[in-house]
Amino acid sequence: MTPRRLGIVLGVLAAAGTHPAAGQNAATISADAVVVTVGMTIATLSQLNFGSVPKGVATAVAPNQAAAGEWQVTGNANAFVNISFTLPTQLTNIQAQPGSTMPIAFSATSALWRRATNSPAGATTFNPSVGTVGRLGPPANPNMYIWIGGTVTPAAAAKPGIYQGTIIVSLSY
Amino acid sequence: MNTASKLTLAALALTVLATAAAQAQVNNANITATATVQQPINVSTGQSLNFGNVFPGVAKTIATTDATAGRWDVTGQASTLVNLSLTLPINLQSGLNLLPIANFTGSYNTANNAAAATPFPVAGASTSLSGTGALFVWVGGQVNPASNQPAGVYTASVTLTVTY
Numbered sequence: 624m625t626p627r628r629l630g631i632v633l634g635v636l637a638a639a640g641t642h643p644a645a646g647q648n649a650a651t652i653s654a655d656a657v658v659v660t661v662g663m664t665i666a667t668l669s670q671l672n673f674g675s676v677p678k679g680v681a682t683a684v685a686p687n688q689a690a691a692g693e694w695q696v697t698g699n700a701n702a703f704v705n706i707s708f709t710l711p712t713q714l715t716n717i718q719a720q721p722g723s724t725m726p727i728a729f730s731a732t733s734a735l736w737r738r739a740t741n742s743p744a745g746a747t748t749f750n751p752s753v754g755t756v757g758r759l760g761p762p763a764n765p766n767m768y769i770w771i772g773g774t775v776t777p778a779a780a781a782k783p784g785i786y787q788g789t790i791i792v793s794l795s796y
Numbered sequence: 797m798n799t800a801s802k803l804t805l806a807a808l809a810l811t812v813l814a815t816a817a818a819q820a821q822v823n824n825a826n827i828t829a830t831a832t833v834q835q836p837i838n839v840s841t842g843q844s845l846n847f848g849n850v851f852p853g854v855a856k857t858i859a860t861t862d863a864t865a866g867r868w869d870v871t872g873q874a875s876t877l878v879n880l881s882l883t884l885p886i887n888l889q890s891g892l893n894l895l896p897i898a899n900f901t902g903s904y905n906t907a908n909n910a911a912a913a914t915p916f917p918v919a920g921a922s923t924s925l926s927g928t929g930a931l932f933v934w935v936g937g938q939v940n941p942a943s944n945q946p947a948g949v950y951t952a953s954v955t956l957t958v959t960y
Contacts, residue, residue, distance in 0.1 A: 646836075646837060646959055647837060647957065647958065647959040647960070648836070648837040648839045648870075648958055649839055649955055649956060649957040649958070650839040650841050650868055650955070651841070651954065652841050652843070652844050652845060652867070652868065652935075652953070652954050653844045653845070653952065653953060653954070654844065654845040654846075654847070654888055654937065654951065654952050654953075654954050655844055655845070655846050655888070655950065655951045656846075656847035656848070656849075656856070656888055656895060656939050656941075656949075656950045656951075657847075657848065657849050657948075657949050657950070658851070658852065658890070658895065658945050658946065658947050659849045659851055659947065660851075660946070661947065699849075699947055700947070701948075701949050702849050703848050703849050796849045796851075
């Protein structure tokens with residue numbers, strides 16, 4: 624091989640050897656933690672109220688309606704909060720017909736939560752039977768709001784009166 | 797010129813021509829130059845290493861198999877050896893406050909399955925991309941908040957570098 628040809632070949636090999644950029648890449652992720660030093664308080668803002676319901680007709684209240692139940696949680700800014708419920712399966716007649724009951728059910732979209740802002744528009748939907756992890760707002764507004772709706776199904780022979788049940792929300796960091 | 801002299805000159809001329817031909821002959825020796833074009837390595841963010849809530853004086857560990865472990869997604873040349881290198885912080889930071897982080901752990905798998913991943917030392921490791929050029933890398937660690945650790949959201953960066 625002539626010196627010139629050899630030189631060209633060596634040049635090609637050298638060029639291949641000095642091309643490491645495509646052989647390397649990197650990416651960065653964040654490591655995050657929220658230090659919690661403040662406890663939580665919870666306040667009931669409104670009851671879940673189905674109003675008057677006709678016999679034999681299911682009546683639903685969506686969590687974004689004014690009749691939905693609502694709680695306000697205040698605690699450590701930005702902290703994550705485990706939300707779970709104890710849900711009734713029936714309401715009980717508390718008036719003239721004690722012992723009469725009315726089924727109540729909750730769907731996968733019966734609950735909402737939202738950081739900082741007391742408005743269900745834009746809140747996150749979750750299944751109250753499963754629970755979820757919510758989050759408190761930033762330091763200026765370390766609150767979280769929770770809404771719940773549901774569906775009652777009065778029998779065609781349901782006795783008149785006021786029916787009540789209890790929904791318990793439990794929170795933990 | 798007599799006949800003998802003419803023959804001698806002709807023979808000499810042939811000899812010179814033959815010599816000249818020998819000097820002009822080119823010797824070729826070929827080698828093969830081979831280059832394999834490889835797919836560029838691409839490292840992308842899978843998810844952050846998220847410790848969630850931590851409490852003063854209580855260390856918290858996230859394992860590589862936990863749902864909130866950090867993850868990167870790597871693509872490149874199929875079935876090719878790669879080197880993994882991590883750049884790790886020693887603190888998370890919230891304003892001027894520091895939260896120590898240590899005891900990092902790492903694992904990799906050619907499938908997005910942390911439970912079946914292979915642990916590797918965070919000082920560095922080598923492994924191969926899958927037959928389709930994929931690799932998933934997870935990182936865990938431990939934060940150690942002081943008993944008087946101020947409340948806040950603490951964060952830091954963790955970098956994975958991959959080379960052929």
